[in-house]
């Protein structure tokens with residue numbers, strides 16, 4: 001079955017921890033066998049002692065109490081110790097598996113970002129990364145170990161009985177195997193649907209909650225909180241219903257288990273009693289078989305639950321492998337190119353289409369930027385400006401034409417190498433919910449304290465940070481909520497200073513700031529531009545005078561290019577019309 005292939009694959013992923021896993025399973029086996037040994041020996045010992053007592057002083061003196069009593073003590077101590085060690089080892093194994101799975105999954109999805117993950121909602125990805133992986137983790141503790149241990153314990157315990165009376169050994173084997181297979185299969189049949197549905201509904205709810213929390217402002221403004229709540233309540237009711245069904249199935253499993261244990265006890269007594277009556281079995285062995293049988297059922301006790309988990313585990317494995325198996329939308333170059341001799345950018349007749357988009361976002365694009373030049377890309381919304389940044393940073397692949405950096409085609413550079421040469425500053429530059437220091441170190445992990453301060457000084461933020469109670473160790477809040485818009489952008493500038501790349505892409509960097517802050521911000525950006533190639537993406541005329549050349553874009557292609565003064569002087573130019581409209585909107 002395709003689904004079981006996922007489970008085998010999961011086991012293969014766990015291979016590096018097989019000794020931990022097997023160690024935990026063996027300790028679990030030892031615990032069960034110690035209990036079985038304790039019960040069989042006690043049964044036999046108590047009955048023998050009683051019979052010896054009945055036989056009078058002579059028999060009593062011949063009877064060796066010491067050895068069986070020591071055996072009982074040994075089994076009891078082993079059971080306590082092995083249970084304790086089993087918990088330690090299985091927990092250790094569980095945590096190791098968990099971290100391996102998380103890291104493995106993360107390394108699979110990282111190369112997919114952003115193009116390959118575009119179709120997934122962030123709540124969905126979060127749910128897969130956290131909850132599904134937790135569920136998969138159950139596989140070891142609740143499915144793999146119980147099955148392995150049940151199989152081995154059944155063989156050993158039935159084999160022990162068979163050493164005395166083969167028919168009793170056989171009966172125990174058959175009835176334990178039936179219980180261990182039939183009850184779990186029944187549980188699975190009854191519980192698989194609900195169990196898989198639970199995984200699905202929980203994932204759906206998590207996705208919706210993350211979405212709703214992110215958009216809480218809009219939901220409240222649109223007075224839609226009631227509707228969102230209603231939807232969540234409905235899903236919650238569906239979830240509870242499935243959980244109730246599953247609890248019912250668990251009840252059937254427990255009842256079935258008791259029934260089978262008692263039935264087996266009866267069968268074994270029915271086989272043993274006639275043997276005792278015929279004197280072919282010493283009477284003291286009767287309680288040994290009876291108590292041993294009751295202890296033997298510990299081996300299969302966890303199996304119905306294990307099969308119930310199988311449905312959830314399969315569903316979770318499917319969801320994890322579904323993403324992990326996605327091929328990146330385009331291959332990454334295998335090995336780094338030598339450092340380019342210069343950082344000239346040449347784009348010629350280039351077409352870029354986003355995955356599943358009906359038409360090209362960049363069409364027959366031509367654009368040149370010599371190292372050290374500053375160019376601006378101007379255009380209305382949707383003209384394709386940010387797509388140029390996506391192209392240069394290799395977030396998306398181009399289908400036709402050529403784009404070169406330092407004379408080498410972009411697709412011949414591994415993405416990581418290429419991105420070293422670029423710094424991107426945009427209105428969306430993300431601040432992580434951490435300290436200012438951590439947010440800066442993102443750009444240069446080994447930066448010294450003094451370098452951080454120098455970068456902050458250049459971003460005109462040093463004074464502000466000095467005034468904070470914890471200085472660099474102040475938390476910026478999620479997305480930088482503890483900072484003003486201007487301060488958050490300046491942290492992004494400081495990061496760019498630290499990265500110190502030869503090419504700077506500014507994608508509407510001052511968008512969303514008030515006019516005064518914006519003017520000051522653009523002023524400070526100038527210092528950042530010094531000595532670097534600059535690609536300044538904007539839909540407004542602000543700050544264009546300093547640029548060596550301006551490319552005006554519409555519908556994915558360059559419509560005109562030239563210096564600001566040249567284009568402004570041409571009455572038929574888009575830029576001219578743009579300026580006449582007040583410089584706030586361009587009509588493509």
Ligand SMILES: Nc1ncnc2c1ncn2[C@@H]1O[C@H](COP(=O)(O)OP(=O)(O)OP(=O)(O)O)[C@@H](O)[C@H]1O
Nearest residue numbers: 354357361379380381382383384385386387388539
């Ligand atoms: N990730 C994406 N997947 C699919 N289509 C996209 C994607 N990003 C952009 N597009 C589409 O490509 C076209 C160009 O978008 P782009 O973001 O480059 O425009 P822009 O000029 O930067 O606009 P704005 O000024 O609004 O940011 C648009 O039609 C847009 O819908």
